[in-house]
Structure formats: structure tokens, C-alpha cells
Amino acid sequence: MSDTxxxxxxxxxxxxxxxxxxxxLARYIERVENLARLLDVTNTFARDADxxxxxxxxxxxxxxxxxxxxxxxxxxxxxxxxxxxxDADNPTSVQTAMAAARENARTLRAxxxxxxxxxxxxxxxxxxxxxxxxxxxxxxxAVCAMLKEAAQAxxxxxxxxxxxxxxxxxxxxxxYLERADQTTRLLDTRFHALAPRxxxxxxxxxxxxxxxxxxxxxxxxxxxxxHPSGYRPREVAGFLLVNTAFPRSVGLxxxxxxxxxxQLRTRYNLRxxxxxxxxxxxxxxxxxxxxxxxxxxxxxxxxLDWMQREIAALHADIVEGFCGGG
Amino acid sequence: MPLIAGSQTQSQSQGQMVGPIGxxxxxxxxxxxxxxxxxxxxxxxxxxxxxxxxxxxxxLSLLLSRLAAMPIESLRRRAADAERDLLERxxxxxxxxxxxxxxxxxxxxxxxxxxxPPEWHQIETGVVQRVxxxxxxxxxxxHDRKILADKIVPAELVLGNSGYCQAMxxxxxxxxxxxxxxxxxxxxxxxGRFMVLEDNARTPSGVAYVVENRHMTARVLxxxxxGLSVRSVDEYGLRLHNAMAEIAPAAVSDPQVVLLSxxxxxxxxxxxxxxxxxMGVPLVEGRDLTVExxxxxxxxxxxxxxxxxxxxxxxxxxxxxxAFNPDSMLGVRGLIEAWRRGTVAIANAVGxxxxxxxxxxxxxxxxxxxxxxxDPILPNVExxxxxxxxxxxxxxxxxxxxxxxxxxxxxxxxxLIGPHATQAELAEFRTRLxxxxxxxxxxxxxxxxxxxxxxEEGVRPRHIDLRPFAVTGRETxxxxxxxxxxxxxxxxxxxxxxxxxxxKDTWVLA
Numbered sequence: 001m002s003d004t005x006x007x008x009x010x011x012x013x014x015x016x017x018x019x020x021x022x023x024x025l026a027r028y029i030e031r032v033e034n035l036a037r038l039l040d041v042t043n044t045f046a047r048d049a050d051x052x053x054x055x056x057x058x059x060x061x062x063x064x065x066x067x068x069x070x071x072x073x074x075x076x077x078x079x080x081x082x083x084x085x086x087d088a089d090n091p092t093s094v095q096t097a098m099a100a101a102r103e104n105a106r107t108l109r110a111x112x113x114x115x116x117x118x119x120x121x122x123x124x125x126x127x128x129x130x131x132x133x134x135x136x137x138x139x140x141x142a143v144c145a146m147l148k149e150a151a152q153a154x155x156x157x158x159x160x161x162x163x164x165x166x167x168x169x170x171x172x173x174x175x176y177l178e179r180a181d182q183t184t185r186l187l188d189t190r191f192h193a194l195a196p197r198x199x200x201x202x203x204x205x206x207x208x209x210x211x212x213x214x215x216x217x218x219x220x221x222x223x224x225x226x227h228p229s230g231y232r233p234r235e236v237a238g239f240l241l242v243n244t245a246f247p248r249s250v251g252l253x254x255x256x257x258x259x260x261x262x263q264l265r266t267r268y269n270l271r272x273x274x275x276x277x278x279x280x281x282x283x284x285x286x287x288x289x290x291x292x293x294x295x296x297x298x299x300x301x302x303x304l305d306w307m308q309r310e311i312a313a314l315h316a317d318i319v320e321g322f323c324g325g326g
Numbered sequence: 327m328p329l330i331a332g333s334q335t336q337s338q339s340q341g342q343m344v345g346p347i348g349x350x351x352x353x354x355x356x357x358x359x360x361x362x363x364x365x366x367x368x369x370x371x372x373x374x375x376x377x378x379x380x381x382x383x384x385x386l387s388l389l390l391s392r393l394a395a396m397p398i399e400s401l402r403r404r405a406a407d408a409e410r411d412l413l414e415r416x417x418x419x420x421x422x423x424x425x426x427x428x429x430x431x432x433x434x435x436x437x438x439x440x441x442x443p444p445e446w447h448q449i450e451t452g453v454v455q456r457v458x459x460x461x462x463x464x465x466x467x468x469h470d471r472k473i474l475a476d477k478i479v480p481a482e483l484v485l486g487n488s489g490y491c492q493a494m495x496x497x498x499x500x501x502x503x504x505x506x507x508x509x510x511x512x513x514x515x516x517x518g519r520f521m522v523l524e525d526n527a528r529t530p531s532g533v534a535y536v537v538e539n540r541h542m543t544a545r546v547l548x549x550x551x552x553g554l555s556v557r558s559v560d561e562y563g564l565r566l567h568n569a570m571a572e573i574a575p576a577a578v579s580d581p582q583v584v585l586l587s588x589x590x591x592x593x594x595x596x597x598x599x600x601x602x603x604x605m606g607v608p609l610v611e612g613r614d615l616t617v618e619x620x621x622x623x624x625x626x627x628x629x630x631x632x633x634x635x636x637x638x639x640x641x642x643x644x645x646x647x648x649a650f651n652p653d654s655m656l657g658v659r660g661l662i663e664a665w666r667r668g669t670v671a672i673a674n675a676v677g678x679x680x681x682x683x684x685x686x687x688x689x690x691x692x693x694x695x696x697x698x699x700x701d702p703i704l705p706n707v708e709x710x711x712x713x714x715x716x717x718x719x720x721x722x723x724x725x726x727x728x729x730x731x732x733x734x735x736x737x738x739x740x741x742l743i744g745p746h747a748t749q750a751e752l753a754e755f756r757t758r759l760x761x762x763x764x765x766x767x768x769x770x771x772x773x774x775x776x777x778x779x780x781x782e783e784g785v786r787p788r789h790i791d792l793r794p795f796a797v798t799g800r801e802t803x804x805x806x807x808x809x810x811x812x813x814x815x816x817x818x819x820x821x822x823x824x825x826x827x828x829x830k831d832t833w834v835l836a
Contacts, residue, residue, distance in 0.1 A: 013582075013626040015608050106416075106590045110602040110609040114415075121416045166627060270628055322627040 011268060014166040018111055020323040021104040022167050023315070025112075026174030028101035029120075032094050033151035034182045038216050039084055040144035043077060043137075045212040055080050060189045062092050081135040085143070094147060098127045113161035116154070123150045166268050169260045173318060176260070180253035181311045186217055187240050188304040191233065210236060217248050234292045237300065242287055250307065254284050257314070264322070272321030279314050283307065361394040362401045362437070363778060368787040372518045372775040374439055380518060383442045385554045385835040392550050393437065398784060404546040405436055405780055411545065417538050419593040419823075432535060433828030435779045436547055439790060439810040446557075446806065446834045448520060449512065452704030453794050454802045455694060457508050460527055460681045461798070462697040464504040468494045468677065478696050479689045480713070480764075483733075487686070489679025491642065493649060493662060499675050500573045501800050506637075506673035507566070508796045509533075509809075512704065514775035521707045523791065525690070527682040528674060529639050532809040532829075533795045534600035537562060539831040540807075555836040557806035562795070563604025566637070569799030570605070573671040574634040581634035583607045584624060586615070588640055588656045598639050605637070612640075617660030622670045635671040636661075642676050685711075685733035688767045707772065713764040721768040722759065725752055728768045730759065745771055774819055777830065779812055789813045791821050792832065807832035 042058045055075040059065045064083070067090065072079040087093045102124040109117050127147070134143055162168050190213040210231040214220040217240060226243070227235050242251040258280045261273040286307075294303065368376060375390065409431065412418065418429040441449070466473050467484050474481040484490060509530025511523045540559050543551060567583060574581030587598035589611045602609035608624065615633065616623050623630035638645065644654040649662035664670050680686060686693075688709045694702045710717035712730075721728060730742040742755045759766055776787035794808030810830040811821035821827040 013608065013624065013628065013631045015610060015614050016625045016627055017611075017614055018608075019627045103590070106595070109416075109599040118415055122414050125414075170627075264627075268628070272627065 012165060014170075016323040018108055018167065019170045020319055021107045022111075022170040023174035023177075023318065025101055025104040025108060026171045027178040028097045028104065029151050029154050030175050030178035030182075031097045032101070033148055033155075034178070035084060035092075035094055035097070036144045036147035036151065037218060038186075039081070040141055040148070041212050041216040042080070043140050043144065045208070057189055058084070061185045064090075064092055067092075077137050077140065078132075078135070081140060082132065085135055085147075086130060086132065094127060095130075098124050108167075111167055113157070113163070115157050115161050119150075119154055119157055123154065126150070166264065166270075169264050169268075170318075170322070172260050173257060176253040176256045177311060177315050177318075179248050180250050180257070181308060183217060183240055183248050183250050183253070184304045184307045184311065186213065187237065188301055188308075190216075191237060191300055191304075207231060214239075219246050219248060222246055241290065251284070251287055254280055254287070258284070261318075270322060272324075273318070275321055276314055276317035279310060279317055283310055283314070362396050362398050362780075362785045363390070363394055364398070364784065366778050366785050366787070368776050368778075370516065371773065371787055371789070372514060372516050373787060374514070374775050374777045374790065375437075377518065380442075383835060386440055386442065388554065389438075389440065389550065393778075396550075401436060401780060401785075405434075408434055408436060408542050408546050411542065412538075417535075417596060419596065420591070421593075422591070432823050433814060434539060434542060435788075435812055435814070435828050435830045436543070437778050437780065437785065438543060438547075438550075438831040438833045439777050439792070440833045440835060441807070442835055445520075448703060449792075449794055449808075450804045450806075452520070452522075452702070453508070453510050453796050453804050455698065455700065455703050456510060456522065456525065456690070457505060457796045457798055457802050459690070459694040459697050460505050460508065460525065460678075461503055463686075463693050464675070464678060464681050465499075465502045466697075467680065469496065473693065473696055476696070478692050479686065483685050484680060487680045487683055489642075489677065489681075489683055491677030491680075493666070494675070494677040497666060500576075500671065501798075503573065503798050503800075504675040504678050505681065506569055506573065506675075506798050507533075508798070509793045510704075510796070512792045512794065512808075513707070513772060514792075516773040516775075518775070520704055522690070522704050523707055524684075525682040525687060526793070527678040529641065530793070530795065531594045531597055531639075532793055532811075533562060533805065534597035535829050536795070536805065536807060536809050536832065537604070538600070539829060543831045551833075554833070557834040557836055559805055559807055562797075562805050563601065563606070565797050565803050565805075566601065567605040567607065569797050569803075570607075570635040570637055570671070570673060572799035573673060575668055575671065578634050582624075582632060583635045583637065584610045584615075584633050586610055586612070586636050586638040586640055586658075588644070592639075594639065601637070607637075612654075612656045612658050615658045615661070617658060617664050620660075620664055620667045620669055622658065622661065622664050633670060635673065637673050642679065645672075645676065683733075684731060685767065688733070707769050710768045712759065712766040712768060717768070718759075718763045721766070722756060724768075725756060727771065729771055730755065730766050730768045732765055733767055743771070772819070777810070777812065779814065779830075781814070781816070786816065788816070789819050789821070790830065806834040 038058055038061065042054060045054055055077070058080060059068050059075060068075065068083055071087070072083065083090055083093065085094045088095045088099070090096060102120055105112060105117055105120045130143065158171065162171065211220055213236065214223045219239065223236070223239050226239065239246060240249055243249045244252045244255060246252060258277065261277050261280065264270045264273055290303070294300065377386070412431040412434060413429065416429065418431050421428050421430055463473065473479050474484060505527040507530060509526035509532065511526065512520050513523050514520050537559050570583040571581050583605060584607055585598055585602040585605065587595065587609055589595070592598070598609055610624055614624050616625065616630070618630070622633040622636070624633050640656050643651045644656045646657045646659060646661040647654045648659050662676065665672050687706065688711045691702045691706055694700060710721055712718045712721055721730065726744045726747070728744045730744070732741060742751070744752070747755070774789040774791065777790045778785045779788035790810050790812045792808050792810050795805045797803050797805070810832045812828050812830055813819055813821045813826065814828045815826045818826060
């Protein structure tokens with residue numbers, strides 16, 4: 001090595017298939033965390049008189065009503081816990097997501113840090129060992145906390161040990177895609193149920209319902225601080241959609257997606273992200289054009305549906321642009 | 327390959343307090359009546375730890391005294407920790423059945439197998455010599471075939487061998503190296519003599535366990551290792567990568583090396599991960615590679631990128647559906663053609679299977695003498711080639727004591743384990759052997775050395791072998807140590823992981 005050689009290491013190639021696996025690894029772990037939080041919040045929340053309806057909401061968020069009723073007669077704590085935690089045949093269960101996360105991690109094992117792999121492997125073993133006896137009402141919150149914390153431990157280990165080359169950018173793309181998707185789903189189903197009651201006035205509201213929505217997005221306390229005087233639908237929607245200080249807002253996640261896509265273009269000279277970047281632009285534009293009036297009269301829901309479809313298309317753009325492999 | 331010994335030999339050894347070999351009874355002074363070695367009695371087997379008849383080594387004596395001071399409960403606790411750790415780390419192979427996939431560890435025995443400097447010197451130089459001879463033999467049989475013309479090795483044995491690859495005829499490989507990674511299976515007999523049992527010249531596995539076992543020892547038994555100057559095994563990935571870079575097409579200054587694996591469902595997948603990581607190269611599958619314009623490319627996020635050396639962990643037959651098995655989904659179409667054009671290097675070379683064939687093995691001492699004009703530093707297990715009249719006569723005379731193995735892959739003919747066979751079986755085999763002597767080799771039943779190993783009953787003697795790994799680009803380098811496999815079942819000589827085998831850390835003392 002000559003003295004004039006730059007200290008910056010040469011760019012290493014990333015196998016296209018590994019890029020896609022990285023994207024999925026991040027998505028599945030994020031999915032476990034989101035689902036665990038949602039189950040926990042729903043569980044805590046379901047202990048009021050209106051039990052059935054609240055357990056239904058989690059099915060609506062995931063679009064699982066049909067699949068669920070193929071297996072269970074009634075949505076209650078036991079059946080929902082079984083469906084979303086244990087059921088290996090349910091593609092939206094923790095069990096399935098974790099198995100998929102581990103499979104992707106195995107594929108990437110030479111690429112991710114040893115500490116990441118070890119934690120995923122142990123986490124997967126713990127989830128695989130769960131039985132119905134672990135999920136009874138008296139223990140359910142503890143299991144949800146374990147799942148959430150294990151996913152968060154993964155995030156911490158990833159932050160601290162995952163080498164930040166191309167693969168890391170794909171990992172982050174996966175995480176932000178999943179978060180953006182999850183927030184639109186949460187907002188769609190809950191807002192749908194809550195907003196009509198408040199369309200007339202911003203005054204009388206069911207604080208508990210809004211609390212649970214914000215807690216399911218891990219945004220309750222931040223929202224209280226931001227809006228100490230109470231709940232207004234447009235403020236809740238604005239918080240979840242465009243508040244760029246809130247880690248799970250759609251707007252922040254779009255900004256992160258844009259940054260990582262740009263990094264892949266500028267630092268690694270990858271040309272495959274043009275279509276994805278364009279779509280992020282479109283989504284950003286649509287978000288910033290939203291007005292208060294768009295939130296009422298049932299206009300939010302079609303908008304969120306559209307966003308969800310666009311986020312799915314964005315994932316496809318990224319896979320097509322970078323993982324087609326030439 | 328399973329190692330076979332007569333059960334008579336075992337029963338004779340029972341109850342003997344001191345082995346018959348070596349006048350010095352070091353064992354009696356070194357083994358304290360407490361600690362993990364309490365009740366340990368190797369009987370008539372050669373014990374790698376007590377080494378009767380061999381000069382004492384201060385490191386080994388220190389290790390023994392530490393083991394003697396360690397309560398068995400401590401060893402068991404560490405063993406449990408190690409087992410859990412291996413599972414959590416996924417240092418496992420996956421066993422698939424219809425509905426489930428179970429991750430299994432290769433059982434790890436904590437008590438290390440130790441090699442002294444003179445012992446290692448013999449193994450290292452012996453392996454280097456053997457790899458050299460193997461490569462010269464392969465070059466010869468794919469070029470001038472002098473060794474066949476000189477009738478040192480029967481031509482039909484080589485040219486008619488299923489491992490002989492026509493595509494290799496007249497093809498030159500860099501430095502004449504065909505066997506870039508070689509695993510040489512070595513055993514030790516009752517007198518403590520090392521002998522080669524088998525050469526693995528295709529895609530030998532197990533090296534990941536060599537390194538991982540050392541890391542495990544460092545984690546759970548660091549107090550045992552302190553101050554012993556055990557030679558490092560950390561260099562393997564670097565050495566392997568550099569050998570792979572050496573054999574890349576000459577015009578490339580910064581070659582791209584990849585490791586080609588059958589994928590995550592392969593039982594050796596962990597090792598593929600390990601090696602890719604240690605080499606710092608992409609772990610690819612056949613579907614990640616493509617051949618265009620006579621060159622090999624990998625599919626990356628930036629499009630196609632050139633590949634210069636492929637360290638492949640896929641068998642010859644599956645490498646390229648154009649050249650070999652047309653049904654292979656694991657390989658890369660056109661790979662062999664690209665290789666023949668010299669745009670890519672493949673390690674190990676195709677067609678090395680002929681060199682680690684059981685029949686060719688019998689000729690290895692002669693092959694070594696033929697090319698190198700040297701005696702083998704590591705002898706073969708005494709092997710008689712029944713095609714030769716004297717050998718046949720001896721084999722027929724001593725059938726009840728011998729193991730007779732079929733050499734060609736003719737199928738249907740099992741091997742004979744003399745000491746286990748009935749009179750009727752011996753008589754029948756005698757007829758078969760006489761009818762086609764060229765199809766057989768015979769070997770004495772082996773009394774493999776033992777090493778103290780943790781069992782349910784305490785620390786007991788268990789049979790072991792050794793597989794050192796040699797990496798060859800321009801020159802040969804041998805990883806200090808190797809994989810020590812141990813037959814965990816009492817009396818068993820089968821060290822294979824599929825049949826109750828485990829492994830030990832192997833210490834080469836400086």
C-alpha cells in the first residue's frame with residue numbers, strides 16, 4: 001500500500017439476493033415488535049365492557065378477519081393470542097415472522113454481526129418454545145413485553161454492531177418500510193372507528209380510545225407533550241402522519257427512506273433506486289398536500305389505503321431496482 | 327469412514343491397569359486420586375494424554391496437574407455451558423425430517439487433545455509431503471500418465487475410476503495445485519505411531535470446528551490454557567483467502583473470491599458461513615452466479631460483477647449442469663467452460679476424487695516414493711493390495727484378524743471385519759476374494775489411541791482420530807492442530823458425527 005493511497009476502503013459488492021434478505025430481516029423483526037406492542041395495548045385496553053369489539057380491531061388492522069374466523073369462533077384474549085403468537089400457519093403471527101426473520105438471518109449469517117445472529121437465534125428459540133400456558137391472561141402482558149424487548153435488543157445490537165456498508169442501508173430501508181406501513185394501518189382502522197364521533201366537535205372525546213391508538217404506535221407520551229390540551233382527530237392524524245419528530249410517523253419514515261436511497265446512489269453509485277426515489281417523492285408530496293378537510297367525511301381512509309398500496313409498491317421498486325441482479 | 331476394530335481386542339483390555347506399551351509408568355505419578363481424572367484408566371490403549379513411553383512435555387504435565395485439581399462438577403458445569411453456547415450460537419447442523427428441522431450440535435468434549443512439538447512436526451511435514459505427492463499424481467494422470475506407464479499404479483484403476491474426469495485431461499492449473507484444501511485423516515496405534523487412514527482431497531469439511539472449538543475452550547476453560555503457549559488457529563481464513571487469490575487468473579490484481587455453497591439447507595452450511603466470514607468474501611449460491619462471455623459474474627446490487635476464484639463446497643457432479651449432472655440446480659451453467667478458458671479459478675480442482683479413492687490410497691506410499699524419492703513421513707495404515715499375489719496369500723492366511731475392504735465402487739460387496747465374522751462368513755468371503763482379488767485391500771484391525779473424555783460415569787478413555795487441514799496455493803500451509811474427532815460411545819471406534827461422534831479442541835504446544 002502506498003502512502004498516497006486513500007484511507008477510505010474500496011467499495012465491496014453486495015450480492016443482490018442478500019440485499020433483499022436484509023430488507024426482509026428488518027421488516028420481520030419490526031413486525032414482531034409492532035405486533036407485540038399492539039397485542040399488549042389491545043390486551044390492556046380490552047378489559048372494559050366492550051371486550052369483543054376491541055379484539056376485533058387488531059384483526060382489522062392486519063386484515064385478518066377471514067383467516068381468524070376459519071380457525072376460531074370468537075375473538076377473545078385466548079384465541080387472539082393463539083392466532084397472533086403461536087399459530088405457525090398464520091402468516092401474520094409472531095411465530096411466522098420470527099421464523100422468517102431467522103431464515104433470512106441464516107442466509108445473511110456471513111454478513112451480519114455474530115452478536116446479531118446469536119440474539120436472533122436465541123430469540124427465535126424462545127418464541128418457538130412458547131405454549132398456550134405462557135399466554136394466559138395473567139401472563140400475557142409479560143410475554144408481550146419479552147417479545148417487544150427482544151426485538152428492541154435486536155435493534156440495539158444492530159445499531160451498535162452492524163457494519164454500515166450497503167447492507168446496512170438495505171436493512172434500514174426494510175425497517176422504515178415496515179414502520180410506515182404499520183402506522184398507516186393503525187391510523188386507518190382506529191381513526192375509522194373514532195373520528196365519526198368527533199366530526200361534529202373537537203370537544204367530547206373518548207380519551208381512552210385515543211390513548212390506546214397512540215400507545216399502539218409508541219407515541220402516547222410524546223403526543224401528550226405536543227398537545228397537552230386534549231385530543232383532536234386532525235392533531236392525532238397529523239402527529240402520526242407528518243410529525244417528523246415522531247419515530248413512527250409516516251413522514252419521518254419517508255424521509256429516512258429517501259436518505260438511505262440517496263446514500264445508495266451517491267456513496268455506492270447504485271443506479272437502481274430511481275423509481276423508488278420517485279415514488280417516495282410522490283408519497284411525500286401527497287402527505288404535505290393533506291389538509292384538515294381531508295381528514296373528515298371518510299376521506300382519510302381511501303387516502304391511507306392508497307398509501308399502503310404505494311408503500312408495498314415502493315418495496316417492490318427497491319427489490320426490482322437493486323435485487324434484480326442484472 | 328468408520329474405523330473398525332475387533333471386539334476381542336477391547337475385551338482383552340478391560341481391567342488392565344497399565345498399558346502394555348512403555349516401561350515408564352508416568353500415569354501413576356501424574357494422575358491424582360481426585361479431580362476429573364479420578365478413575366481414568368486407558369487400559370491397553372495408547373492414551374494421548376498420559377503418553378506412556380514418550381518423553382514428558384512440561385506443558386502437558388502442567389495441563390494434567392490442572393485437570394487433576396479440577397473437580398468433576400466444575401467440568402460438568404463447563405460442559406453444560408459449552409453445549410448451551412454452541413446451540414445459541416447456532417454452531418449446529420440441521421437435521422431435517424418430514425415435518426421438523428432440528429438443530430444439532432457436534433458434541434464438544436472439553437478435555438483437549440494435545441500434540442507436542444515433535445509430534446506436530448511429523449504430522450505437518452508428513453501432510454505437506456502427502457499433498458505434494460497428491461498434486462503431482464493428479465497432474466501426471468491428467469497429462470503424461472508416466473506413473474501408469476511405469477506400472478506403479480494400475481492404469482485401469484485410475485482411468486476407469488469414477489473420480490477420473492475427462493474434462494481435466496491436458497488442462498493446466500496454477501502451480502500444479504489441484505488439492506487446495508486437503509483433510510488428511512490420521513490415527514494413532516497402540517505404540518503411538520501416527521498413520522494416515524484416508525485422504526480427503528475433494529471438499530473436506532470440519533475446519534470451522536477447529537477454530538470454534540478453540541474459541542469455546544477460551545470461553546469456558548481459559549484457566550486450563552493459561553501460560554501453555556498453544557499455537558493459534560486464527561490464521562486459517564487469511565491463509566485460505568490468500569491461497570485463493572494466488573490461484574486467480576494472473577492478469578487480475580485484486581481478485582474477487584467467493585465461497586460457493588449449496589445453501590442454507592446443507593448440513594455443512596454453518597461451516598460455509600464461517601469460512602466466508604473468515605475469508606471476508608461473499609457467500610454465494612449457484613443462482614447468484616452466471617457465465618457470460620466466457621466469464622463468471624455474480625449478481626450484485628450494482629449489476630453483474632466479475633468473480634475470479636470460486637472456493638466451492640459443492641461436489642464435482644453438481645458444479646455445472648452443462649458439464650456434469652444436467653439436473654443440478656445448485657451449480658452454474660457454463661462454469662467449467664469458463665474455467666477451461668482460464669477466466670476463473672476453482673478450488674478444489676475438478677477431478678481430485680480419483681486421488682482420495684480407497685484403492686489409490688493403498689498406493690500412496692509408492693506414489694510418494696515415485697514422485698519425491700522420499701519415504702513417507704506419515705505411513706499408511708498397513709494395507710495389502712490383494713491384486714498382488716503375496717498380499718492375497720497373506721490376506722487369505724490371516725482373514726480372521728483383518729479388515730478387508732472392497733476398493734472399486736462395484737456395489738453390493740460389503741467389507742469383511744475378520745474378528746466379527748462367523749466361520750461361514752469367512753469361508754464365503756474367502757471364495758469371493760479369490761474370485762476377484764483386485765477388488766480388495768486388507769488392513770489389520772486398528773487399536774486406535776484414546777483420550778480422556780467426559781462421560782456419564784466420569785472421565786473415561788474414548789477413541790480419537792485427527793484431521794489436519796492443509797491449504798495450498800503456491801505452497802502448502804498446515805493449520806496447527808486439526809479436527810480431533812472422538813467416538814463418544816464406550817468402545818466405539820466410529821468417530822463420525824452421524825454415529826455418536828464428537829470433537830475436541832486440538833492443542834499444538836509451542
